Amino acid sequence: MPRSPDELDEEERTRLRRAHIRLRNASTALEALTASPKQKGRWDPQVPTDEALDGARTELRTAWDAVWRLEAELLG
Numbered sequence: 001m002p003r004s005p006d007e008l009d010e011e012e013r014t015r016l017r018r019a020h021i022r023l024r025n026a027s028t029a030l031e032a033l034t035a036s037p038k039q040k041g042r043w044d045p046q047v048p049t050d051e052a053l054d055g056a057r058t059e060l061r062t063a064w065d066a067v068w069r070l071e072a073e074l075l076g
Helices: 010-034 050-075
Strands: none
Touching: 010 050
């Protein structure tokens, strides 16, 4: 039976909050590699290496999966 977020204890809320923070950080890291704006009068962003992109994409997918696994575990 599904649970309400109100029913989570402090440890469960902390786990869920950390999973969301990880997802947010992974998204920000990938954005920094792929969507850095060019700024007039400043340097152009360097093209990221394939390894850096692969690592960032893998972390984003892993973090996304972890959030949904945890949501299913805690909230049903």
